Amino acid sequence: xxxxxxxxxxxxxxxxxxxxxxCDPISEHNRLYWYRQTLGQGPEFLTYFQNEAQxxxxxxxxxRFSAERPKGSFSTLEIQRTExxxxxxxxxxxSPTRRAGGYTGELFFGEGSRLTVL
Amino acid sequence: AQSVTQLGxxxxxxxxxxxxxRCNYSSSVPPYLFWxxxxxxxxxxxxxxxxxxxxxxxxxxxxxxxxxxxxTSFHLTKPSAHMSDAAEYFCAVSSNFGNEKLTFGTGTxxxxxx
Numbered sequence: 001x002x003x004x005x006x007x008x009x010x011x012x013x014x015x016x017x018x019x020x021x022x023c024d025p026i027s028e029h030n031r032l033y034w035y036r037q038t039l040g041q042g043p044e045f046l047t048y049f050q051n052e053a054q055x056x057x058x059x060x061x062x063x064r065f066s067a068e069r070p071k072g073s074f075s076t077l078e079i080q081r082t083e084x085x086x087x088x089x090x091x092x093x094x095s096p097t098r099r100a101g102g103y104t105g106e107l108f109f110g111e112g113s114r115l116t117v118l
Numbered sequence: 119a120q121s122v123t124q125l126g127x128x129x130x131x132x133x134x135x136x137x138x139x140r141c142n143y144s145s146s147v148p149p150y151l152f153w154x155x156x157x158x159x160x161x162x163x164x165x166x167x168x169x170x171x172x173x174x175x176x177x178x179x180x181x182x183x184x185x186x187x188x189x190t191s192f193h194l195t196k197p198s199a200h201m202s203d204a205a206e207y208f209c210a211v212s213s214n215f216g217n218e219k220l221t222f223g224t225g226t227x228x229x230x231x232x
Contacts, residue, residue, distance in 0.1 A: 003161070004161065031218070033218065033219070040127070040224065040225075041224055041225075042122075042208050042210070042222030042223050042224050043208070043220075043222045044222070045219050045220065045221070048218075056219065091162070093162075095218050105150065105152075105169060105218065106164040106218075107154075107162075107164070107218045107220065108161075109154075109161035109162040109163070110161050111159065111160060111161045112161065
């Protein structure tokens with residue numbers, strides 16, 4: 001059983017550099033979500049896709065952040081000109097749509113990509 | 119707008135004792151409520167959820183939670199703690215079942231004392 005996978009698991013970068021994270025959802029799931037989790041906080045919603053369409057973006061997603069899901073399968077989250085405040089765990093999750101078979105309302109999370117900006 | 123408050127960022131209980139993790143929510147529409155658990159170095163996984171119907175819901179690993187609308191609460195309980203229950207627990211709320219844009223609480227770290 002292949003779950004949600006994220007790459008890289010850890011990334012250390014210098015302020016001002018660009019970073020990209022990749023998420024591979026469970027193959028039959030057409031919804032994909034990105035959340036961000038900082039120390040001592042719960043996950044915060046960033047954006048989500050249904051297939052290749054990005055349906056909603058949080059105000060947390062500044063113009064330095066861009067997410068794509070070009071073929072409705074894997075997704076990338078790019079952060080340009082990183083700042084120290086971007087240091088966080090970036091979580092990806094997937095789920096089937098409600099009309100799909102087996103829908104339970106559950107989000108299936110990956111293990112996250114931890115970003116440290118020096 | 120929705121929000122979740124988890125009282126107690128750290129809770130310690132003895133092995134075999136009752137586990138009670140508190141969650142209060144705020145929602146302008148009927149809420150859908152979730153508890154997720156995060157074990158060290160693992161992704162979050164669903165423990166249980168309330169959507170409609172029975173207000174006492176049972177989840178995995180012997181956990182259960184009761185939706186109390188009058189108290190805007192969804193506390194998580196387990197009658198007898200086990201060492202393997204040590205983890206971080208997150209309560210979450212959604213206003214729309216079918217769109218898992220969840221609002222999470224800040225989490226409660228559960229420690230089990232042998």
